[in-house]
Structure formats: structure tokens, C-alpha cells
Amino acid sequence: MRLSERVNKMEFSPIRKFNPIAGAAKASGVRVYHLNIGQPDIETPAAFMEAIRGYDEKVLAYAESPGLTVLQDAIINYFKPFGVNVDRSEVLVTSGGSEALSMVFTSILNEGDTVMIPEPYYTNYRTFIAASGGEVTPITADPDKGYMFADEALLEASYRPTCKAIAVVNPGNPTGTILSTEDMEVICRFAKKHDLWVIADEVYREFAYDGRKMVSFGQLEEYADRVIIIDSISKRFSACGARIGFIIAKNKELNAALMKIAQGRLCCPTLEMLGAAALYQLPSDYFNAIRTEYENRRNVLFEGLSAIPGVKVNKPGGAFYMMVTLPVENAEDFLMFLLEDFRDNGETMMYAPAEGFYATPGLGKNEVRLAYVLNAKDLRRSTEILAKALEAYKNR
């Protein structure tokens, strides 16, 4: 009875592994501000639960493997204003963006294959890639250049013959970096040259600030055959607990492969799909208020952090994360200090240490990811706690 090599290579989520320690702090009466996880405090639109409450079938039966057509069609309509025309056979509903990634990597990776990913990256990519026997080939993005990576020379220098795909999150998690159309062209040309799949994780598509207009990889028709869009309702509609995501792909062979896996796992939950379909019927101005709210939060957090001596911070253009370099040697050690030792008026805060967001050993030890998913007041308070804790940590 042994475990697989692939599972031995996996790590516990650096975003979730400190939860038990935070839980202990909370159990002892301490208030913990959670900036460690992308769990928005924005209300889930009421349309979601209304659709579910209206379900009145007597038997909650299996759905079709690709998803309910009502949801597929809602997704197709959602993409039209982006100029992305999608056929029903090109939409596969999944249990969150997580299952979408898992299915894609199972479909394209052989043992020893690798996926190019700009680092720092959303850490669960490593888990899904490892589950398929693959590894990450990092494209190391420079904090001093705003974590930008869409540079031909950098991509070529990072490339290895084992690479089968390049995966990007746009707007970026954890960096908040937004790719321009030119950046996307650079990435796609590079992918075409080396015959790579382009995995475009666009779950934060609506979260672009300072008037930036978001472009989907689905709009680059020249590369349609190699582009795989990963999407999800979790962030878009603040419905993380629904676990509804989807894959958009135009490549027929890939879609056939994905369907084999989809049939194996039978289907996604019917009720959650009904709720998701209702969310896509919301008027498109729904996003405007949300975007303004997040943009304001970003500004508040950026200002608060910029004022702390020794803290280096990039002002992100999108999503709701900020990568921050702290004036400490080891951000995990400082996090333990925050959770176990430091209290300010019975309160403390929590971030995600970024070392696990890097494949290159030694990088990210003093970097952290903050999610600005709390209201402005709580964010201000969190930066105040962070400043005080850094001071106390230095003097401990």
C-alpha cells in the first residue's frame, strides 16, 4: 500500500493550510481579517437562490454530462458582446474552474510533460498539473516590472521541450496584471511557434480597473484551435460556494477528449446549474457597481500598504489580489506570529504567503498575496494591523 508519486509531489494549499491555526485564534475570541483567500464579501445576487427555490421536479435526476442547456445557452449569450461566438458543443459545464483545469490537464499531459506558467501563480495550478503527472515550467515574472511576462525573449528563455501548454490567468491571480491585446498576441504567436495549447483562465474577466477594456483570448480567432478558456461564476457573481465553472474550446478533438472525462464523472449538480443560469440573466450593468466597489478597495489597500515603511507593492490593474513584498525574511514565519502571538485590540489579519506560488526554489519567501475582498473599512483596519505587527515582529 503505497501512495502515488504524483500525490507525494503535491503540497497542501498555501492558501488553506493555515486555516486551522486561524481557526484556533478565532475560537479563542480573536477577530481575524481574512485577506488570504479570494472569498468576496459581495452579496450573491438573489436571482441565484430564487431560481433554486423554484425547482419543483419530484426526482433530482442526473443532468446531461455537458451541462444543462439553459446554462450553456446563457453562457453563449454572455459571450456575444465580446464578439466571441460559441456553439453549444463548445461549452462544457464543470464543478468550478477547478474541475475545468483538472479535466484540461488530464486531456493534454503525459507523464513528464510540463506547462509554462508565469510565476508567481495561482498555487492550485501546481496541484492539478501534478495530478496529471506533469510539472510547472515557470516563467519568472519580475515584481519590479509589475509581474509582466508577455515578452518574447522571456518566454523563449523559459521554454523547455517538455512544454505542452502555456497557462495564463488574465486578469491575473495573484498579481492582478492585465494583458493588453498585444501581450495576448505575443503569447499566442509564441504558443503557435512551439505548438502549445493556450490555457486562458479568465474568471476575473469583469474585474478590470482604471477604464481598461477587457479582451478575451476567445477574440483572437487566428488561434482559436489552440485556445482553451477556463471560466467560473465564483468571482463574477460572488458565488464561490456554488462550484460552477466551464470550459470554452473550439478544438473538436480536445472537446471529444473532455467529453469522455465528463461522461465518466456523470454531471454537475442540477440546482447549482439552474442558479448559475439565472445569474447570467442579470442586466449587464450589474458589473459596473461591483467593479467600482473593487476599484475603490484596491485604491484603499494600495494606499494603506504604500504608507508602511519597507513594504513594496504593485498597483494591480485587475482581479482582486495584490502581491506585496514585506520587510521580513520569511513571510510564513511572520504569518504564524500574526496568528499566534500578535493581537491589536483583540484583532489580527491573515494573508497568503507567496513561496508556494513559485516553482523556482528560493523565490517568494518575503512576498505575500492579499485579496481585497473585504470592505474599505476592514481593509484600512487590516493594513493598520499589518503595520503594527511588522513593528512588533521587528522588536520581538
Add this chain to the structure above:
Amino acid sequence: MRLSERVNKMEFSPIRKFNPIAGAAKASGVRVYHLNIGQPDIETPAAFMEAIRGYDEKVLAYAESPGLTVLQDAIINYFKPFGVNVDRSEVLVTSGGSEALSMVFTSILNEGDTVMIPEPYYTNYRTFIAASGGEVTPITADPDKGYMFADEALLEASYRPTCKAIAVVNPGNPTGTILSTEDMEVICRFAKKHDLWVIADEVYREFAYDGRKMVSFGQLEEYADRVIIIDSISKRFSACGARIGFIIAKNKELNAALMKIAQGRLCCPTLEMLGAAALYQLPSDYFNAIRTEYENRRNVLFEGLSAIPGVKVNKPGGAFYMMVTLPVENAEDFLMFLLEDFRDNGETMMYAPAEGFYATPGLGKNEVRLAYVLNAKDLRRSTEILAKALEAYKNR
């Protein structure tokens, strides 16, 4: 841009791949009796939707990765009457039994490893095993011996050094075979001798007929360290569309491995977990009426089939499937005849061809799986259609 070898080895679900053809028949006004899929017509208990309708949190947030504690605790209580004592850290809630299997195989299989499975088997096992780079090592069960496989000599003859686990569904899908405690001991002793994991899929635990008392592999304490129980609410509570399953395991290293994967995919849907927890509060006599109903259906289907000339049928002891040998050369060809050509009063029926339930080439070509998930009247009508269609097929 190539696809992975593992996905190329996968097949479309033989249970689902004829759905489009059945869909075309239905679109043309034909009534199709679905005996091809284990989708019960039993009503989902109202408690499920009531619990969900009562949800009133403003934000549908991520749940903890192992599942809601209210559901974990309900599962722990459910197992107590079986004499199986489970700790919260030993219950991992999953997106259906499907994700449970997928996580387990990812945790234990290296490329080229195999899993011993009695054939005919639930075909999706092959998909999940292939997704982890493994293969099936079949234990060929003899229809003439009621598909029984818990025989030391048969197990030893089937064993290969590549085997890492033995997986059994009890009561069996697709055979309906029930293992006695002695059978389970034979399997576990064999597993211990060869240091194999024992994957015990007990999703049909309550569906045991003729007064049989079901024993869980969890009751064999001597083997607790190697037993992995796969479970699900789909069949137990006729809630297939909820996609809630779980894994019960006592091995701490395995549970840590599973937790890495679970954290990677974040969590299961909150609402469905609340509904599932409510189902486990139903009085235990809930199952008695259901069991009587299915036992009656089994009898009706068995009698109907036994009366058809040339049809060979095993009377199953549990679950709600029946393996049947038809007097045809190719059951897939005959199914196409049923769906495309044969109509009796505008009606036809559908089964799952069993060739895809075998790993050994050439087996199962004239075998089919019937699911007795329809009411007695519809089952009688289905066997009537089958008899007439066999006659018409012979004379075509």
C-alpha cells in the same frame, strides 16, 4: 498540440453514448423506456429541497475542503448502527462517488499501475483509472456462477505484480452480486498478502434483498488501514443530480494525500451538502419501503426476462441492476435496432450494452445491463417490448 495518451485510452461511456440516438427517437415522438442508466424514479425526499430552500446566508461562500461539519457528523451517525466508528478527520465529502474514485486513484496509482476489478464492472472505473495513468486488471467473473469472484484461486490467477489495489462494488453494479462476510474476508486476506488497497464502493448498501443483511467493509477492523470506502447519496436517497459523495478511510497517510487534492479543488457545493445532511436525518425506516419496492421490481423484471426464449438472466441479490445474456451476436447492434428501427405501439426500450463493462477483449458482446429503476408496470412493458424486438430482429 497533442492530447494525452491517457485520454486517448479512455472511451465514451457505454451507458451514455447512445443517448443522442435515443434523443432522436424521442424527438420523433417515440416513448423510450430507459433501463440503461441507474437513474431511479423514486422521489427525492422532500427534506432535501426544504433544507436548501431554508438557506439564507447573503454570500454563498466557499466551504471548508473536507465538507460541511453538519454533513460529516450526519455521516458519522449513519455509520454507527453498522458498528463502524468514524472520526471527522476520516470523512471527506466529494462531488459524487465519481470524484471520490477520481481522488483515490490519483492518490495511489503511478503510471502503469493496475487495479484489480471483477468484470463485468461499472464502466466509469476504467475512465477514472485511465485518468490516473493506470489500467484495469480484470478478475473475470463467470455468469454461470452468478458473477461471484471472491475465490482465492481466481483472485491469485488474476493477480499481476502491477496491481496496487482491488476495487469491488458491493452490492454489485452491474451484477447485483452481494458479498458475504466470508467473501469479504477472502478479499481482504488476499489484499493483505499482496499489500493492496481495498476500495469498497458501497453506494448500494441499503439495497439488499431476500432478507440479506448488509455488512460494510468498514466492519472488518483487522483490515481498517487498507480499506477505502466509496459512498454517495445518489442511489441511497434518489438524489443523483445532487452530486454528493464521500470517502471513508482510516489510513492517515492516505487521508493526508486526499486532503491535498481536496484543497486543490477547494470544496463541494454548500447547498447540496446542506440538503444531503438533511437526508441523513430521515428515520431509518425510510429504507424499508424503498427496499420492498426495488425487491418487487427485481422480481418483476426477472420473471419477465426469464420467460423470453434464449435470454439468460441471473437473479441479483442487491443493487438495482441485472446482467442479462441476449440471444443475439452483438448487443450494440441490437440496441441500434431498438432505437432506430423497432417500435411497438410507438414505444421502444433501451439497455446498456455490456462489452464496455469488460477489459478482456471479446467478452460481453451479447450481454447487457438492465437497471430496474422504473415502476413494475413499466418494467413489464419493457420486457414485452424486448421480447417482441428480439423476435423482429431475428426475422428482419
